[in-house]
Amino acid sequence: MxxxxxxxxxxxxxxxxxxxxxxxxxxxxxxxxxxxxxxxxxxxxxxxxxxxxxxxxxxxxxPPERPSRPEACGLRHLAFTVSDLDACITHLQQHGVAVEPVRIDEFTGARYTFFADPDGLPLEMVEPASGR
CATH class of the missing domain: 3.10.180.10 (2,3-Dihydroxybiphenyl 1,2-Dioxygenase, domain 1)
Structure with a gap:
């Protein structure tokens, strides 16, 4: 396979x-x-x-609600790769979407943040570190 x-x-x-x-x-x-x-x-x-x-x-x-967020068993979140995290954050905020503070992955150096869809489904945007 x-x-x-x-x-x-x-x-x-x-x-x-x-x-x-x-x-x-x-x-x-x-x-x-x-x-x-x-x-x-x-x-x-x-x-x-x-x-x-x-x-x-x-x-x-x-449809039934999910039992808890975000650490319930099952799919935790859906992540999208982006080339310009700051521009994406600005775009989301202009549409009234709350965005968490940017974090940096300690292992990869990637910058990332979380936001949610209208049902509270956790979504993530990841800007890979340059050269990785």
Whole structure:
């Protein structure tokens, strides 16, 4: 077996319109497809990532909340590589998104920060250290 890359990450949201706006207008992801799955009362929005991967955004009636954040068992956060962390932070703040203070990874030297989507899903932006 030889895994090549992540194909997609699936996210279930509580407010489809708010999450669609966040991922397309704030994060700037391109819509690949949008479908209403009538039998499941669910929207499915496929969003393109620059590396060819995708985010699948789902809506379901009354999805349960996550047990805790961020140290619950399971997926901890979704991280995006960026080339200019400061510009990305400014962009998010201009859209009313709260951003944590920038940290530096003690092992890699990468600068990074966390923010959240409309449902509080932890998201991270990482600016790799130059030369690494």
């Amino acid at each position: 030889s895994l090549q890359r992540i194909h997609h990450t699936a996210i279930i949201c509580s407010d489809y319109a708010a999450s669609k706006r966040f991922y397309t207008e704030v994060l700037g992801l391109r819509i690949v497809a949008e479908n209403l799955r009538t039998a499941r009362q669910s929207w499915k929005l496929d969003l393109a990532l620059p590396d060819g991967g995708q985010i699948e955004l789902f809506s379901f009636p009354a």
